[in-house]
Amino acid sequence: MFLSARLRAQPEFRQGARDMLPQAPGIAAWGLMTGVAMVKSGMSLVESLLMALLVFAGSSQLAAIPLIVAGAPIWVILATGFCVNLRFVVFSLHLRPYLMHLPLWQRLTHGYLTADLTYVLFTRRYPQPAHDSGAPDVAALRACQEAYLAGNCMVNWGSWVGASVVGVALAHWIPPSWGLGFAGVLCLLGILCSLATTRLRMVAAFAAGVSAVALWDLPLRLNIVAAIVVAVMLCLTLEQRGQTPSARPAP
Amino acid sequence: MTDPWTIEVILGLACVTVLARGFFFISSRPWRLPHWAERGLQYAPIAALAAVVLPEVVMSQGQLIATWQDARLYAAAAGAAAYFWRRDVLITILAGMAVYLPLHLLLGW
Numbered sequence: 063m064f065l066s067a068r069l070r071a072q073p074e075f076r077q078g079a080r081d082m083l084p085q086a087p088g089i090a091a092w093g094l095m096t097g098v099a100m101v102k103s104g105m106s107l108v109e110s111l112l113m114a115l116l117v118f119a120g121s122s123q124l125a126a127i128p129l130i131v132a133g134a135p136i137w138v139i140l141a142t143g144f145c146v147n148l149r150f151v152v153f154s155l156h157l158r159p160y161l162m163h164l165p166l167w168q169r170l171t172h173g174y175l176t177a178d179l180t181y182v183l184f185t186r187r188y189p190q191p192a193h194d195s196g197a198p199d200v201a202a203l204r205a206c207q208e209a210y211l212a213g214n215c216m217v218n219w220g221s222w223v224g225a226s227v228v229g230v231a232l233a234h235w236i237p238p239s240w241g242l243g244f245a246g247v248l249c250l251l252g253i254l255c256s257l258a259t260t261r262l263r264m265v266a267a268f269a270a271g272v273s274a275v276a277l278w279d280l281p282l283r284l285n286i287v288a289a290i291v292v293a294v295m296l297c298l299t300l301e302q303r304g305q306t307p308s309a310r311p312a313p
Numbered sequence: 314m315t316d317p318w319t320i321e322v323i324l325g326l327a328c329v330t331v332l333a334r335g336f337f338f339i340s341s342r343p344w345r346l347p348h349w350a351e352r353g354l355q356y357a358p359i360a361a362l363a364a365v366v367l368p369e370v371v372m373s374q375g376q377l378i379a380t381w382q383d384a385r386l387y388a389a390a391a392g393a394a395a396y397f398w399r400r401d402v403l404i405t406i407l408a409g410m411a412v413y414l415p416l417h418l419l420l421g422w
Contacts, residue, residue, distance in 0.1 A: 091406075092373035109323065121365070126326055131399030142327045147333035149361045151369070154337040155346070156354045161338060164340055173335030178365070182358045189355070203381040214338075227397060241417050245406050247369045248392045253407030254362040254398040259320040263359050270360035278368060278375060286364040293360035294353040 066212070071202050074206040078213025085179050086217055086248020090225035091153020095243030098236050103127045106228065114226035118219070119177070122146040125283060130242070146288040153181045159191035160207055166304070172208075175215040180255050184211050231271075259303075260296045269293040384422040388413035 069075055093114075100110040100123070117123050122143040129139045154173055161169050176184070185211060192203040227237070238240070258264050270293035277285035318328075333415070362392075370389045371378055392409030416422045 080333040084401060087403060088406045099347045105319065107321050110314040112320065113323050113326070115402065116323060117330055119333075122326060122329065130319060130322055133413055136318075136325060139322055140329050141371075144333055146364045147329060149364075150330075150333040151336040152354075152357050152390050154333075156336055157355060158337045159345070162343075166339070166341065169338035170331055170335040173338050174331045175361070176334055178361065182362065185358055215400040219336070241384075241413065244388065244413055244417075245410055248388065248406045248409035249384075250362050250366050250403060251370075251389060251392050251409070252368060252396050252402035252421070254359060255393055256400070256402065257362070257404070263356060266356040266360045268361040271363040275372060275377065276366035278372065285368075286361065289364035290357055290360045294356045295361070297356045298349060298353045 065290075069203050069205075069209045069212040072205060074209040075213040077182075078215075080213075080215045081183055082179065082214045082217035085249055087184035088245050089179065089218060089220045089253070090121060091242050091244075092227030092246025094229040094232075094236070094251070095238065096123055096245070097132075097226040098233045098238060099124060099229075100127060100226075102238065103131050105130070109278040110230045111227065114185040114223060114230060117143075117145060118174070118222065118224055119143070119150075119233040120222070121283070126201075133270070134264075145281075145287075146283045148284070149175075149290060150181075151288070152290060156185065157181065159193070160188070160204075160211075163204060164208070169202030172211060173213075175219055176211070177218055178216050178250070179253060180211065180214045182257065186257065259297035262300060265300065266297045269296050382420075382422045384413045384416035384420075387416060 065184065065202055092203050099108065100113055101107075105113070105127070113123055119127075125142050125146045129142060150173075157173075157176065161172055164172070182205075192200045192207060195203060197203045212256050254267060258267060270289040273289035273292045274285045277288050279285075280288060323345045345351075358394075366389075369386075388409040391412040392405045395408035396405040
């Protein structure tokens with residue numbers, strides 16, 4: 063991943079890092095508040111730091127904290143974490159053709175470090191895997207894509223983990239009532255707007271947002287996965303009917 | 314106090330992160346998605362973001378908010394407007410927080 067000199071030598075590595083940089087403050091604010099939340103819930107310093115460094119998944123951390131505090135059975139906590147992370151399973155399905163040429167441990171490392179924004183920025187820059195793109199040099203394009211992903215991941219990981227650690231350290235000075243975590247939501251909102259390039263994608267956003275609210279009462283935050291399924295199905299149906307002539311992605 | 318049970322849970326959750334994010338990378342059998350599913354996936358990123366973001370803006374404690382006096386509504390609107398004005402995510406965050414913090418901290422919305 064980003065420790066590999068081979069990837070860092072590629073110009074696309076810098077590009078990936080540059081594209082993620084404007085997102086870093088939002089990610090950091092969110093990481094900060096997650097750090098604060100862990101300590102405030104009564105987790106010890108070591109536990110909070112370990113969680114920030116290893117789990118590296120804000121939503122599943124936030125979902126697990128109350129369960130850990132309540133002493134829930136470990137399988138319930140892990141199952142909850144997995145369900146909250148189910149959207150990443152969808153992402154891995156999408157990213158599979160981009161990464162399958164790599165050995166297993168590299169694929170898993172890339173997967174582990176690919177969070178929401180990394181996935182979104184990566185697929186925005188490379189809408190197609192190398193072997194579908196018609197590029198003359200597939201191997202070179204694959205190397206570019208991998209380097210871009212690594213640059214994305216480095217900035218994303220650094221700002222998240224760094225801010226989480228700061229949050230753990232400053233937990234007693236930052237009251238959650240300030241609501242700084244909302245910066246993380248705004249960051250996601252900005253990325254969302256940047257993806258709204260076709261009418262059908264706007265339909266997808268609207269349908270998924272409304273479904274996620276309507277299905278909120280589903281257990282284990284399954285509302286998010288259900289909302290993705292609803293939105294994708296709806297858009298595929300609309301696409302097939304050809305009701306929206308503007309369905310082609312904007313340049 | 315750090316107890317071994319919590320450490321176990323944390324290590325377990327780290328494995329869950331790897332398993333979820335690498336779920337379809339594990340098997341190396343060659344197969345491809347059906348074409349319709351591949352097309353459908355282009356809607357997944359924006360759908361996932363909307364599904365995470367909208368509840369964070371219009372719900373609190375599992376309920377749809379019933380008041381207009383909520384800083385998040387105006388902050389999100391300002392953030393989105395700022396994005397379409399300047400096409401910059403950092404501007405989105407700054408504009409949104411510039412609306413959010415005064416409403417939230419001074420007016421208590």
